[in-house]
Amino acid sequence: MSTPTRTLHLNLFLSSMGHHEAAWRHPSSKVADILEFSHLQRLAQKAEQAKLDSLFLADRYATSRKAVKYGAVSGLEPLTLLSALAVATRRIGLIATVSTSFNEPFNIARRFSSLDHLSNGRAGWNIITSGTDGEAQNFNHERIFEHHARYERAHEFVDVALKLWDSWEADALLQDKSSGIYADNSKVHEINHKGKHFAVRGPLNLPRSPQGRPLLVQAGSSEDGKEFAARYAEAIFTAQQTLADAQAFYADVKSRVVQYGRSPEHVKILPGICPIIGESEAEAKEKEAELHELTHPAYSLLQLSNRIGFDLSSYPLDGPLPELPATEQIAGHQSRTQLIRDLAQREDLTIRQLLLRLAGGRGHRTIAGTARQVADELEAWFTQGAADGFNIMPQLTSGGLDDFLDQVVPELQKRGLFRTEYSGRTLRDHYGLPVPPNQFSQANAISHQFQ
Amino acid sequence: MSTPTRTLHLNLFLSSMGHHEAAWRHPSSKVADILEFSHLQRLAQKAEQAKLDSLFLADRYATSRKAVKYGAVSGLEPLTLLSALAVATRRIGLIATVSTSFNEPFNIARRFSSLDHLSNGRAGWNIITSGTDGEAQNFNHERIFEHHARYERAHEFVDVALKLWDSWEADALLQDKSSGIYADNSKVHEINHKGKHFAVRGPLNLPRSPQGRPLLVQAGSSEDGKEFAARYAEAIFTAQQTLADAQAFYADVKSRVVQYGRSPEHVKILPGICPIIGESEAEAKEKEAELHELTHPAYSLLQLSNRIGFDLSSYPLDGPLPELPATEQIAGHQSRTQLIRDLAQREDLTIRQLLLRLAGGRGHRTIAGTARQVADELEAWFTQGAADGFNIMPQLTSGGLDDFLDQVVPELQKRGLFRTEYSGRTLRDHYGLPVPPNQFSQANAISHQFQ
Numbered sequence A, B: 001m002s003t004p005t006r007t008l009h010l011n012l013f014l015s016s017m018g019h020h021e022a023a024w025r026h027p028s029s030k031v032a033d034i035l036e037f038s039h040l041q042r043l044a045q046k047a048e049q050a051k052l053d054s055l056f057l058a059d060r061y062a063t064s065r066k067a068v069k070y071g072a073v074s075g076l077e078p079l080t081l082l083s084a085l086a087v088a089t090r091r092i093g094l095i096a097t098v099s100t101s102f103n104e105p106f107n108i109a110r111r112f113s114s115l116d117h118l119s120n121g122r123a124g125w126n127i128i129t130s131g132t133d134g135e136a137q138n139f140n141h142e143r144i145f146e147h148h149a150r151y152e153r154a155h156e157f158v159d160v161a162l163k164l165w166d167s168w169e170a171d172a173l174l175q176d177k178s179s180g181i182y183a184d185n186s187k188v189h190e191i192n193h194k195g196k197h198f199a200v201r202g203p204l205n206l207p208r209s210p211q212g213r214p215l216l217v218q219a220g221s222s223e224d225g226k227e228f229a230a231r232y233a234e235a236i237f238t239a240q241q242t243l244a245d246a247q248a249f250y251a252d253v254k255s256r257v258v259q260y261g262r263s264p265e266h267v268k269i270l271p272g273i274c275p276i277i278g279e280s281e282a283e284a285k286e287k288e289a290e291l292h293e294l295t296h297p298a299y300s301l302l303q304l305s306n307r308i309g310f311d312l313s314s315y316p317l318d319g320p321l322p323e324l325p326a327t328e329q330i331a332g333h334q335s336r337t338q339l340i341r342d343l344a345q346r347e348d349l350t351i352r353q354l355l356l357r358l359a360g361g362r363g364h365r366t367i368a369g370t371a372r373q374v375a376d377e378l379e380a381w382f383t384q385g386a387a388d389g390f391n392i393m394p395q396l397t398s399g400g401l402d403d404f405l406d407q408v409v410p411e412l413q414k415r416g417l418f419r420t421e422y423s424g425r426t427l428r429d430h431y432g433l434p435v436p437p438n439q440f441s442q443a444n445a446i447s448h449q450f451q
Helices: A037-049 A078-088 A105-118 A147-166 A223-232 A243-259 A281-293 A297-308 A334-346 A351-359 A371-383 A400-414 B037-049 B078-088 B105-118 B147-166 B223-232 B243-259 B281-293 B297-308 B334-346 B351-359 B371-383 B400-414
Strands: A009-013 A054-057 A093-099 A123-128 A173-176 A181-183 A215-218 A235-238 A268-277 A365-369 A389-392 B009-013 B054-057 B093-099 B123-128 B173-176 B181-183 B215-218 B235-238 B268-277 B365-369 B389-392
Touching (some): A009 A400, A037 A078, A037 A400, A078 A093, A078 B037, A078 B078, A093 A105, A105 A147, A105 B078, A215 A223, A223 A243, A223 A334, A268 A281, A268 A400, A297 A334, A371 A389, B037 B400, B054 B123, B078 B093, B105 B123, B105 B147, B147 B223, B223 B243, B223 B334, B243 B268, B243 B371, B268 B400, B297 B334, B297 B351, B334 B351
Parallel strands (some): A009 A054, A009 A389, A093 A123, A123 A215, A215 A235, A235 A268, B009 B054, B009 B389, B093 B123, B123 B215, B215 B235, B268 B389
Antiparallel strands (some): A173 A181, B173 B181
16 A cells, blocks of 8 residues: 555635735626625635635624725625535535634534535534624623633533534434334433533434534634644644744644644644736736725725724824734734734834735735746645645635636646545545544543544 | 405425424335435425425424434524525525524524525524523523513514614615725614613624515414514414414404504414325325324323423323413413413313324324315415415425425415415515615604514
């Protein structure tokens, strides 16, 4: 038996018009289609034709009157849209962002189990904590909970969900018409969870789903976030601006994973990449400049202030970024705030310059170049200990997504770095991840839950 | 202009195998398909071909180890399944049950808005309060909240949702590429709700959906339930055993509706009907007996005990129903408990006999007969002030649903009582209900919210 070649994983971070702040204003964007299912379906099907591992939808539980003026409207609620896309696709994975801050674990465990049943094993959950006051104010609070407290709740939330998914053993369902016995209830378990945040009896009101549970994905890169990821995550979305930073993050997380007794190969690290592809590098840069031209500095500043939880509106655009609070004192998004501060310092950027650097991908790395140049960069990060794959965030959907799928993916396939056909059926198959054992199963009673 | 003829409305209460407790055991049921989307899709498409107004999914947030032994597993979470069915259908309405007891209004308002966008205006919400301790125990409580308190929360929950749906006026979206102005934010409103149960700032993070808001449906018939329905509901699902009871309920609710300043025609009353159709009445009764033969008394008793919130396991099956607590002292499902008590008394039933009477439709009325007999009964209730239409609950999906759609619907059409083609696009169109004015819109500032 030959050792299987290590190949990379590609996730499409789905955005209706594109990840660039001004994508909707681009002449090629059909902005009336922004919430249209037929348009979103076409994007999903195109990604599936290119054999991508998965689609992913981000989420936030608030917008503001100021922000909607320039376009900051969320899309359809992720699990709603992915349930519909499950019908329009057959193989690609479907990863929904759902926050642990303003939901109940019984409801969320059930919705993911439902999506996993519906999609025949293609559900994934990007687990986040909500980090803005605007979101807290839609859920009975004035201020967002403190960073560490949010993660404490997230830990317990995921523990409860894992118990609920395991509350039905795989062979509990009998459906024996002659005896009238529907389920062997010695294999259906109350979980009787009683913790600081939640008390949940169980069992879940749905039999075990094809994957047992959704693929668990995590996207925060703070100290709390990395610990959380090391314990639970099977894939990690992260923002990394430089190869060195990405390598350090990769090594750090993989070693933490080992400390939890897990195999480092069972956690796939996927930095975000915002590709802009041209016939030449110059053409790609022109495309980027064209999008930058369409930005509103007032909007960009609002987005940045919201992202770092610090109001920048009174600082001159052509001056430097002011001193921000120390990372551990930030209630909101710690790791992204730190990345933005590091970027501004490293490149000595004014606020105005920083806004443009963030317009394309909110801190994720932009690569503007030819398809080969983009493939070269991805290969370099993949082979040099910085990534197991990538979270692809086209700055412009119209044209830009096609450029990536039609030009970069075949180049990666030619190099033997990416699949040319799906070899499995489930999202877990695509990422090469095992089905975890059931913590309540007698057969697995002595094995560790997360091995 | 001639006066349009009053025609009836038909909703399919979707059940994978059928509403009879033992439907899954019937020889014709493919029980392996119970959660299969392709099977559920076929049922939905068949109902759409018959031009039914809508599909409806019930829901409960718990099961128990005892109950799953005999089959009490919920289906896929309703909004998940209806999002998928939105893609597989084009015209039929999609009504999901969601409880106000264990959710947050921002999340639910957004999910219904998402489904309404996705389905081009076909979303409906069956608003319930959760009435069992088993559900409370999955959401951090030992006991279910007292009946009146549940409705108090439900009122505020719906008020918040209505405000959120109105937080975007219909013409707020500009999407003006040249100026970069995405929305006219003078038409996007913070709701700044601060009440006893909820504090929600808004606006919703999605523009106004095609119907403005989902159709509001309500299914409780207690005193609290009727008041709630009179204030909010546009359609009411109800269980009525006799024409006289149904007429009294109909008159009572319509007069309450008028007291809230609403038009009685803007609230459609739809009693549940469990049809069993045969070539002759005798054949229909045989079909019913065949299903009854497959019931497990132990399971039926468990279901009944759970439904009335009173443990019957120590009472002899061949004795009478014991005295139950007074209706207003029941924490759980008051109106259904009262219906069951009245039924047992009126017909002097033993517990065993009562279990069989409830096995087919849990208290909804069974009509076993020929297609013409069923049509006669529906016509009688419709023309004699007992119903505006019906909530159709086939006891057996396999065959039984087809019998109703292929035989009873054409009979109703022949009598001019039911549409032969959809005349509108949205769920609200099908039920002949207007789009309510926006409470925040300047144009409607002086009109009443619920006219």
